[in-house]
Every structure is written in C-alpha cells, then in structure tokens.
Amino acid sequence: MEDKNYSEKDLSELIKCLKVIGEPKRIMLLDKIISGVQCNCELGSSLQMAANLTSHHLSILKDSGLINSERDPVDGRWIYYSINLEAMQDMKSALNSFFDEKRIHPRRLSCGPQTEEKNILDVLNFK
Amino acid sequence: MEDKNYSEKDLSELIKCLKVIGEPKRIMLLDKIISGVQCNCELGSSLQMAANLTSHHLSILKDSGLINSERDPVDGRWIYYSINLEAMQDMKSALNSFFDEKRIHPRRLSCGPQTEEKNILDVLNFK
DNA sequence: AATATAATTCAATTTATATTGAACTATTAA
DNA sequence: TTAATAGTTCAATATAAATTGAATTATATT
Structure with a gap:
C-alpha cells in the first residue's frame, strides 16, 4: 500500500522555512x-532592537525568499522590505499539505507486544 | 482607520508553536x-537518534499540546504518540490567519524622505 | 569636499538549547 | 525475586545562533 508520505525534498524545504520563521524576532x-x-x-x-540586529534578521528572511527589498527611488539611503506574496503562498500550501488531516495514518503495528489481537488489527489496519 | 493587526496574544501563541516546530528533528x-x-x-x-533524545523532543511536542501519548493496554511498557487533531487544526488556522493575504498592508509612509510626492501618496494610501 | 544618515558587515561574546552519557522509573517476563 | 525492556530524567557538554559594539558601505546633504 502506498504511503501518503511527504517527500524528502518537500520536508527539507519545509524545515528550512520553519527554521526561519521559528525565531520569535523574525516572525x-x-x-x-x-x-x-x-x-x-x-x-x-x-x-526595540538595534539596527544591526534588525539587518541580520532581515537578511535571513531575505535569503529565504520570504521578503523583498528595494531602495527608495527618491532617497536611496532608505530600503523598504515587503512580503513576497508568492513565497508566502507557497509556504502556506507547504504547511497545509504537511498538516493535512488526510495524511494522518493509524499506528503501524511494527512496535508493541506480539499478540493475536495485534496481528488481526494489523491486517484490518484498525486504529 | 482600523489595522488588520494580529493580536498580541495570537502572535505570542503562534511564536510558541513555531519555536516547537521550528526545530528540524521535531518536525x-x-x-x-x-x-x-x-x-x-x-x-x-x-x-537515528538516541532514545533519550527522542524522549526529550517528544516531551516538548507533548507540552505544546501537538501530540498525545498513551500506554499500550496489553503491555504498559510501550507508549504510543499520536497527533492531536484539534491542536493541529488550531495551529493551521493560526498560520493561515497570520499569513492571510488580506492582512498585507501597503507601506506606511512614516519612514523615508519628506517630499511633496510622499505626502500625496500617503493620503492616497498608494503603494 | 566634508559631513550626516540609513543600513550592512565583521568579529567577539553571550545565550539558548540540542545532544550525550549515566542513572532512574515503570512495567513485564523468566 | 531477579532480570530484562521501554522509556524518562538528570547533569554535563557541545553547538548553533542570537546579540552586541565597532567599523564599513552607500547614498544624500551642506
């Protein structure tokens, strides 16, 4: 039977993303x-954070692709950051796929005591 | 004008949750x-992680409410962990609310150079 | 040309937390 | 009643990353 497994690649992408937004200051x-x-x-x-620290976290957000930056066309000293809509949507759908109720599989019975009961349940794929 | 701000409370809940799932081994x-x-x-x-380390991460997941645990009714040495469906759904809706496209607000013009142009744009709430 | 401003980069330090090894608890089996 | 098994807890260590301060870059102003 085919498992509804999240692919290794999807999972490693999700992990990268969650590491970025898992830091309080960044969220x-x-x-x-x-x-x-x-x-x-x-x-x-x-x-209430220093400019260099803000820069640091912004650069991590930028590297992840979640935000864009652009200089002010009138006064180039100012840089504006904005959310990258497409990246945000991709992230949401990755999260919703990972936490999809349909992925929830009842316990596989390879662990636990060896009993008649267990083997029957295993065959029936019963929770 | 009322801002579509995520409440402080919602945000701090989300932060707690993201810190938990922001650790690769836990996801x-x-x-x-x-x-x-x-x-x-x-x-x-x-x-490929030691039992005590697994325990450690499982206890953090458990404390967050994301997973449940129960002992095997036949052989109480075994403990089974399962996803807490309700907690998972709450988390998903918190994430979807936070990353709701409708929350995206164009840049507020309190920063940047002071120009006529700017003030006009500010009034028009133009990006 | 010299100075000021917004932001970044770099090196050093601090802090949080993941990991490890050893001891311990709970439960079951011999 | 002793030993084995699944899992947890505790203390110590290692590691990753946040934070800080100083120096630097890019741009604009005087």
Missing part, C-alpha cells in the same frame, strides 16, 4: 512588514 | 507520527 518582523512597517529603522525601533 | 518526528510511526523506539531508530 515579529514579518508581522510588522505585512502590516506596512517596512524600513529597517522603524522595524527596529518598533521591536 | 521530522511529527512527520513520522502523522504517518503512523508512534513508539519512542521506532521513532528514534527511524531518525
């Missing part, structure tokens, strides 16, 4: 960026 | 549990 930064606060200085001050 | 454990591998020994051996 807080994403929250601000999504809600329209988008330059380093305001992001940092609104979360 | 790998969840993957195995979801797909039906559910005792410590098999979970550990399938991911």
